[in-house]
Amino acid sequence: MATEIVVDRHPADLLLRSDRLPHIWCPGCGLGSVMSCYTDALMASGIPVERHVCVSGIGCTGRVAGYLSLDSFHTTHGRAIPYALGLKVSNPDLKVAVISGDGDLSSIGGNHLIHAARRNLDLTVICVNNFNYGMTGGQAGPTTPYGATTSTTPDGNVEQPFNLPHLVAAVGAVYVARWTSLHVRQLRDSIRTALLKPGFSFVEVLSPCPVGFGKANDLGDGIDEMRFYRRRSIVDDNANLEDVGLTMSEDEPIVLGNFVNRERTVFSPSVKKWAIEEVLNGQA
Amino acid sequence: MNGDTACAEGALAAGCLYFGGYPITPSTEIAERLAHRLPAVGGAYVQMEDELGSIVSVIGAAWGGVRAMTATSGPGFSLMAESIGLAAMTETPCVIVNVMRGGPSTGLPTLVAQADVMQARWGTHGDIQAIALAPASCQEMFDLTLRAFNLADRFRNPVFVLADEAIGHLTERVVIPAESEIKRVPRRAAVLTPGEPFEPFRADETTLIPPMPLPGVGFGAHITSLTHDERGYPATDAVTHDRLVRRLSDKIALFSDEITQVEAVGLDDADVAVVTYGSTARTAKRAVTLARQAGIRAGILRLISIWPFPDAEIAALSARMKSIVVAELNLGQVRLEVERVARVPVFGAHHAGGALMPPEIILESIKEAARHGDGNRSRSTPSRPLAAV
Numbered sequence: 001m002a003t004e005i006v007v008d009r010h011p012a013d014l015l016l017r018s019d020r021l022p023h024i025w026c027p028g029c030g031l032g033s034v035m036s037c038y039t040d041a042l043m044a045s046g047i048p049v050e051r052h053v054c055v056s057g058i059g060c061t062g063r064v065a066g067y068l069s070l071d072s073f074h075t076t077h078g079r080a081i082p083y084a085l086g087l088k089v090s091n092p093d094l095k096v097a098v099i100s101g102d103g104d105l106s107s108i109g110g111n112h113l114i115h116a117a118r119r120n121l122d123l124t125v126i127c128v129n130n131f132n133y134g135m136t137g138g139q140a141g142p143t144t145p146y147g148a149t150t151s152t153t154p155d156g157n158v159e160q161p162f163n164l165p166h167l168v169a170a171v172g173a174v175y176v177a178r179w180t181s182l183h184v185r186q187l188r189d190s191i192r193t194a195l196l197k198p199g200f201s202f203v204e205v206l207s208p209c210p211v212g213f214g215k216a217n218d219l220g221d222g223i224d225e226m227r228f229y230r231r232r233s234i235v236d237d238n239a240n241l242e243d244v245g246l247t248m249s250e251d252e253p254i255v256l257g258n259f260v261n262r263e264r265t266v267f268s269p270s271v272k273k274w275a276i277e278e279v280l281n282g283q284a
Numbered sequence: 285m286n287g288d289t290a291c292a293e294g295a296l297a298a299g300c301l302y303f304g305g306y307p308i309t310p311s312t313e314i315a316e317r318l319a320h321r322l323p324a325v326g327g328a329y330v331q332m333e334d335e336l337g338s339i340v341s342v343i344g345a346a347w348g349g350v351r352a353m354t355a356t357s358g359p360g361f362s363l364m365a366e367s368i369g370l371a372a373m374t375e376t377p378c379v380i381v382n383v384m385r386g387g388p389s390t391g392l393p394t395l396v397a398q399a400d401v402m403q404a405r406w407g408t409h410g411d412i413q414a415i416a417l418a419p420a421s422c423q424e425m426f427d428l429t430l431r432a433f434n435l436a437d438r439f440r441n442p443v444f445v446l447a448d449e450a451i452g453h454l455t456e457r458v459v460i461p462a463e464s465e466i467k468r469v470p471r472r473a474a475v476l477t478p479g480e481p482f483e484p485f486r487a488d489e490t491t492l493i494p495p496m497p498l499p500g501v502g503f504g505a506h507i508t509s510l511t512h513d514e515r516g517y518p519a520t521d522a523v524t525h526d527r528l529v530r531r532l533s534d535k536i537a538l539f540s541d542e543i544t545q546v547e548a549v550g551l552d553d554a555d556v557a558v559v560t561y562g563s564t565a566r567t568a569k570r571a572v573t574l575a576r577q578a579g580i581r582a583g584i585l586r587l588i589s590i591w592p593f594p595d596a597e598i599a600a601l602s603a604r605m606k607s608i609v610v611a612e613l614n615l616g617q618v619r620l621e622v623e624r625v626a627r628v629p630v631f632g633a634h635h636a637g638g639a640l641m642p643p644e645i646i647l648e649s650i651k652e653a654a655r656h657g658d659g660n661r662s663r664s665t666p667s668r669p670l671a672a673v
Binding site: 020055058065066072078081082083085086090115274275276279 | 299301302304323325326327328329330332333334336337338340341342343344345346347348349350351352366367370468470497499500501502503504505506507508509510517518
């Protein structure tokens with residue numbers, strides 16, 4: 001007699017393209033957790049699933065868009081934010097989130113990042129910061145800490161990294177937070193808040209990248225890097241953002257929190273619904 | 285009405301509801317007109333931080349469901365090159381107006397040239413097909429911009445309006461048709477069938493073009509800039525890649541007769557044809573008049589569409605002419621295409637730009653063509669420009 005094993009479907013299964021799994025990310029990568037936090041936040045947002053749109057750029061984080069069972073756009077390097085702007089302005093009913101990496105968003109995409117924040121575009125940006133360009137093999141990027149070893153800084157990085165929360169808050173974002181892929185509950189709640197808040201929301205998520213970054217910097221595997229976060233991180237919502245820059249030093253804390261939550265006029269040159277209807281009705 | 289203004293009005297007549305752009309001479313007036321007119325018709329004007337953001341926001345807006353465009357000139361067009369490929373790869377309908385000016389680089393910001401023609405065809409990496417229209421009057425700035433939107437939606441591809449500064453800054457009478465006479469043919473919309481997995485890149489067997497979904501209503505479509513299969517999923521095998529790239533090319537190349545638009549003037553009894561476009565076509569008319577006065581039977585084939593290149597029309601022309609002159613404000617871009625197709629001697633009337641092509645330069649080439657054209661294919665020679673231009 002055969003034994004039937006019934007396994008409940010996970011509530012998030014409907015949001016994942018099961019025919020694309022297993023995913024391409026490395027053992028120990030934090031992206032799986034980040035993706036789960038996003039799907040949880042999406043389900044907790046109260047906004048119907050079909051209205052959520054995910055836009056990504058190029059890099060490991062950019063691949064999140066391809067695993068989500070949503071309308072999703074995997075665009076070119078650095079251009080997720082202007083793509084999202086076009087989507088949101090032409091179709092204001094969409095709930096648009098950009099999920100992309102530190103290089104995609106702050107290096108090649110940096111100009112679009114600061115201008116979208118300046119405008120206070122209604123957008124949620126989840127920036128996964130793994131301190132390197134993982135997809136292309138672990139090169140340095142603008143968030144690589146000073147002194148860190150990467151494939152293009154074999155003798156230690158000689159550049160200062162961005163302090164992303166400080167940067168994005170300074171140019172006008174209304175919601176700024178930083179968590180790690182270890183802090184899944186806080187991250188989920190933060191993403192949910194960001195999705196529901198009108199205006200430009202920015203959530204930085206620190207993620208292990210054992211293959212691209214961890215190995216070269218003696219951070220061990222994924223679990224080791226999680227312990228590293230737990231050991232060093234403190235939560236301080238009221239932190240002075242000038243002081244939340246990240247270093248490799250064990251003596252300096254990794255400051256996490258929901259740092260900024262304020263009100264500013266939201267960018268809204270939106271296409272009006274009636275205009276679309278007029279054009280569609282007037283068509284031959 | 286100014287040419288740039290007419291272009292903006294053509295976009296509005298087409299139902300354009302999104303403009304994402306960045307000011308650049310000599311196209312700025314298009315942006316300014318749309319900044320003024322779009323909000324009043326319920327559309328959106330966004331001045332982006334640079335041309336990279338401009339074209340990408342246009343692509344995003346097209347996916348949001350509206351007709352979208354940008355306008356620029358040479359330097360901005362260069363910045364947009366990568367994103368033209370993004371639009372082509374994702375089969376995004378959009379219109380890009382390039383009001384050409386003197387290049388390369390910063391060049392002559394306020395003065396005419398026609399040197400971005402090959403760039404429109406080959407500016408982005410990889411194999412794509414370009415669709416490009418060349419207005420030669422303010423009326424055509426209106427008409428061809430309107431047409432560009434219909435072509436963009438028909439072929440799900442970026443479409444270029446290759447204007448030049450002379451036409452952009454010209455003021456002429458423009459007739460704007462009544463609303464009931466304006467023909468808009470929208471993109472074919474995808475239909476969501478509940479229970480069936482939606483394949484965003486399953487092409488129609490006849491047109492080779494997939495119907496386009498709208499986000500936000502449950503399609504769950506994944507649109508990627510990577511090579512992808514019919515499901516939209518990234519694919520890395522050579523078979524899928526070749527199949528996709530060929531389809532993106534064939535969907536336009538095999539239907540180019542729907543795009544090609546030329547105007548023949550005085551060719552019925554001609555021995556020498558002047559192939560030209562844009563503002564140069566205007567001064568070519570004067571050159572042909574002078575040539576006829578000098579006893580040379582010359583006529584004009586004006587290219588209104590430049591890409592896909594009208595091979596059949598040039599081949600037919602070549603069969604009837606003793607020689608061809610190509611007149612353009614560049615050092616020989618359309619001439620390369622004409623030489624590729626024509627079986628008679630091809631001569632060039634070229635100038636790098638900075639002013640309208642003087643008719644005398646074109647006349648010299650016509651005379652040379654009439655002297656040397658003997659039906660045997662020979663190497664073409666560019667004209668030497670006159671000293672005072």
